[in-house]
Structure formats: structure tokens, C-alpha cells
Amino acid sequence: MDKFLIKGGTPLRGEVSISGAKNAVLPIMAATLLTADPCVIRRVPQLSDVRFMGEILASLGAAVKLDGNTLTVRADNVKGLGDYELIRQMRGSVCILGPLLARSGAAVVSLPGGCVIGARPIDLHLKGLEALGAKVRIDGGYIHARAGKLKGADVFLGGRCGPTVLGTANVMMAATLADGVTLIESAACEPEVVDLACFLNAMGAKIEGAGSPTLTVTGVKRLHGAEHDVIPDRIEAATFAVAAAASRGEVVLRGARADHMRAVLDKLRDAGVSIERSGQDLRISRRGRLKAVDITTLPYAGFPTDAQAQMMVLMTLTPGISVITERIFESRFMHVSELARLGADIAIEGPSAIVKGGRPLSGAKVMASDLRASAALVIAGLAARGETEVSRVYHIDRGYEKIDDKLRGLGARIQRLKVKPALKKAEPEAAEG
Ligand code: EPZ
DSSP states (O other), X not given: OEEEEEEOOOXXXXXEEOOBOHHHHHHHHHHGGGOSSEEXXXXXXXXXXXXXXXXXXXXXXXXXXXXXXXXXXEOSSOOSBOOXXXXXXXXXXXXXXXXXXXXXXXXXXXXXXXXXXXXXXXXXXXXXXXXXXXXXXEETTEEEEEOSSXXXXXXXXXXXXXXXXXXXXXXXXXXXXXXXXXXXESOOOOHHHHHHHHHHHHTTOEEEOTTXXXXXXXXXXXXXXXXXXXXXXXXXXXXXXXXHHHTTOEEEEETOOGGGOHHHHHHHHHHTOEEEXXXXXXXXXXXXXXXXXXXXXXXXXXXXXXGHHHHXXXXXXXXXEEEEEOOSOTTOOHHHHHHHHTTOEEEXXXXXXXXXXXXXXBOOEEEOOSHHHHHHHHHHHHHSBSEEEEEOTHHHHTTSTTHHHHHHHXXXXXXXXXXXXXXXXXXXXXXXX
């Protein structure tokens, strides 16, 4: 188990290349189960979640090869039951359910438990698959789903917090091989859903309306292999943009898609961060004082919940009061108590955090609790005076490709240190995803 040792106070300078998007590549990997032909996916980030998903596909019978950032999958004989322990440990794996059901008519997948950021039920996933004719029952911690031939249907996928990203992915993938037309209303519009639809259409699917709340999928008899380049990770790009501003630096984000990051860039501009676009690159710099801004997380194209923690750090460094409201996950403020160790002044009132900013942060020992909270603690360590030690960085390796190498490339004083495992092996936690 590694930890990071960070010496703060160095402005980040230089260029960083943005990797492929974790939240696009995971459902795209699941989609390879829909065909017996080989699929080649490029710009795949080297993340523990990707390795996990690869092991899950292999446990289902697929041949999986990751060569650098290029992944080849051939799922020519698929069995409907995957490795319980593997699947239980990564929530994102729930999106194998739709493809398995569509491809082999049966699927037994472990129920993803809740995670530190929220209860995260999958009722909408199951409602959508049942609308396509699947018989679903939960038994012994497993989802048992069975269907002769799925049938196209009208499905409304809106939930208490709006659309569901992986729920839309699951139902969209299942509908590609169903008889007839499926209409998904209140579909998620995230760029990762659009990227998945692009890959599926390259496999021969007929999907229209990706990126809008209404998706139409006309079922086809068979899908074939395809090649695909994964979109850049807008949350990784947002994380580096905030790190540049928090460290009073100047950084060029190579290959960032500004059109996928409008809500984040808009808030950074409002706060006084300078953002220049040149082609596929974004130059982020901060010269003067920042201004406190309020943030409410919303489904896409609103402000992403996955950038909330990082933005909170910037507001702790900014004189004034900012109110940050989390509308997507009910307990996504795990980073607040750790930021308080670094001297931040944040009070939680229901779904909102009231940040009294402007007080300089000072280094301390802090512990990561989830993927985005750990990214926020790293940014705080870069901006703080003195030394910060961030433990449990396995959380960050789930979603950021070689983040410490990239930060060192920008001049950060960050070290990755190996921590001898404690004598008693700790039970692995269910990872959010
Ligand atoms: C995806 O999770 C992302 N994960 C999450 O990123 C991201 O935070 C989330 O979308 C929202 O943008 C991946 O793509 C692998 P949801 P997902 O279903 O699809 C409720 C990260 O940091 N809901 O859109 O699981 C749910 O509880 C991760 O990279 C139901 O009530 O999220 C939540 O409150 C964390 N019933 C809301 O909807 C359902 O059946 C949105 O969840 C499904 C969801």
C-alpha cells in the first residue's frame, strides 16, 4: 500500500497529457462482451480499475490483452457467471449485466454494494432490463437475470437524482441486440455515454440521440468487432486545472476536450482563473486573487460531482464564503474532515458545505477515502505550507494514470513511498466507481 509525501508551495508549470477517460473505457470494455469478434480499444488509461475489469472479462471467458494503452478483447465464448469477489470489489463492473443478458440470455452478477459516497442502488438498471423482458431476482448477493430474446420497449430512466450514467449504459447495451426499437427517456447525457454509443455503432448497432435525454436503439441480429479511441478524461483534466490554479502555476492540458468541461471551466473563470484554448489544448494560469464561487453538482452538462472535492480545495484557499452543494451522492464530503487537518474551515449543513476560505493550509498526515477525495488531498498538499502525507493512495490509482509522475513533470515535489503492509491483512474495502 503506497502513500504520497508532498512538499507544498511549488507552482506547477509545464504541459501534461490527458489520458483516456476511465468512465468511458469501463462500459466500453463491458460492451466487447456483445460480440465474438476481436475489439481493439486505444488510449486506454493504465489504471487498477481497468486491470480489474480486464480480469472480470477474463473470468467470463474472454481473451484480454493490454499492451501499453491498447487493449484487445475477444469474447468468443462467454459464460454468464463472473468471479464474485472481483465483481463485488468494483461497482463499475455492474455494466456487464446488460451485455451478458443480451449476448447469452442469462447473467449472474454480484450485487454491487454501497460505497463511501452513497448507497448507490441499481433499481433503475433492473427496471430498464425488466422493461426489455428480462426476469430478474436478487438472491445470495447475486443478481440473477434471465431472458429468452430481449424485446424493444419504452423505458423511463429518471431517478431521485436525475438520470443514471451506468444505468443508461446497461440498458442501451442490452437494447442493441433486442427485437425491435427501444426508447430510453431521461437518459444520461454524459460524454462517456456518447463515447460508448459511438463504439457500439462502430460494432454495427443502431443508436440515435446519444448525448440527449432521449435515446433510440433499433435492435440488430448481431454485432461485429470494432476499433475505438477513448475520449480524454474530463475529470482528470479538471483535476489538473484546479491543481494549476491552487498552486498559483501555469499548466497546458494537452488533449483536453474543453467542450466536455464547460461547467468546470465556467466556474474556474468566475473564480478568476485564466483559461486559454488553443486547438485541443487548454492553458490554465492564475495570477491574482481568486473570488469565492458557489457550486451545485448536477447531472451533465451541470457541474460534475467528480470534480466537487477538487474545487472545494480551491475554495478553501480563496478569501470569502463559498457554498458547495452535492446533489448527486448523499455522502460525498469524506474529504472535509481531512481538509480540516490541513487547517481548512468548512462546515457541513445538510447537502451543502460552507467553506470559509482564505486561510493558508499547512501540511499534515491525511488519509484518502475515495478516488476524488484523494485527488483533492493531493491538490491541498501541493498548495499547503510544509509537508503533507497522503495515505491509501490506492484509491487514486484507480482513476488517475501515473498522477505522481505527471505532477513531477510539472515541477511538483511529490514522492510515492511504499508502506509495509500491517501485520494483519486488512479486508479489502468495496471500492466506489
Ligand atoms: C457514474 O457512476 C460514474 N462512474 C461516477 O464516477 C460518477 O460520479 C456518476 O456516474 C455520476 O456522474 C462510472 O462511470 C464508472 P449514477 P454511476 O447511476 O453510473 C442514483 C468517479 O469518481 N441511482 O449516474 O454509478 C445514485 O445513487 C465515479 O469516477 C439510483 O437511485 O452513477 C446516484 O445518487 C464515482 N438508482 C445517482 O442516481 C439507480 O439504479 C447518479 O448515479 C442508479 C443510480
